[in-house]
Amino acid sequence: MELIDVYIELCDKETEETLSEQNAEFLNKPISYLKQHQNEFLYIESPTFETIKAESLSLELDDVFKTYMVLFGLKVQKKHASTIKTYLNENLHGSEIKNFSAMFSGEDGLWDLNIPIDLMEGFQENMMIEEVLSITINFVSNLLNAIEQNNEN
Template identity: 45%
Template structure:
């Protein structure tokens, strides 16, 4: 799945032999020989279509935010525990995700990422194995459940257990961290099949 998606992404995004890629995407593309030697990869940044601050209980939108909001620290959620941040970015589609919600879980006192992951039901064991291996520390929290209704894995995991996470990071940095984590998860699941 990831290899096909990456091939399509490169084809769609190529402009005059230039393409925006995160370093880990470029590494993947080179590993699978998806880039010609004439291609120049430039550092990618997300282009968010929707950025909303929402109420956890009602899921009502409190305010639509602009990109500047995402330059602020994710610790905003700790001081606004009744809120969650919902974003959509076309770039997430590469790994089978449409949108990601971030919240601070006041029960476990962790920052949590929530999203649907478009992978087949048979991938459940590989997904859980990846999470068991790559979430660092005692008491690493996650939940994965397949929804036959929409054909997605409903996922959430505590960012506090992801290598490189710190609450002083900006939302933008955290979304990149989540995306890289999910990219690596999808790559590992693909290789396990």
């Protein structure tokens, strides 16, 4: 899936200040960039994310677990809690601790999700950021399909 009208910021984790704006070429860098710059996170906006009911995605390396994480707000109702948590438990692979979080924000009316990309099927640390975004979008699309199927039952 190609990202359209992509907007990218490199930000400082501690202050959340924008360090620099990047163009789409930045997506051709390896995801390991975040391991080499652990004080930074990547903030990405694209209308493409509307297909997965999100406005933006942030990518970072978790300080504690040293796993690559994607953070975003998912625009689905609170009532889908069990489907979301079941999907994450069943579809994140690996023997590591499944260090995801899924919390509903009543204030924003969306789910604040924090998911380890390392545990998504197909992830490899030598991938380019664009490839990581692609498997992330696919993972979230499958989550939305699970919610839809559960809703029909």
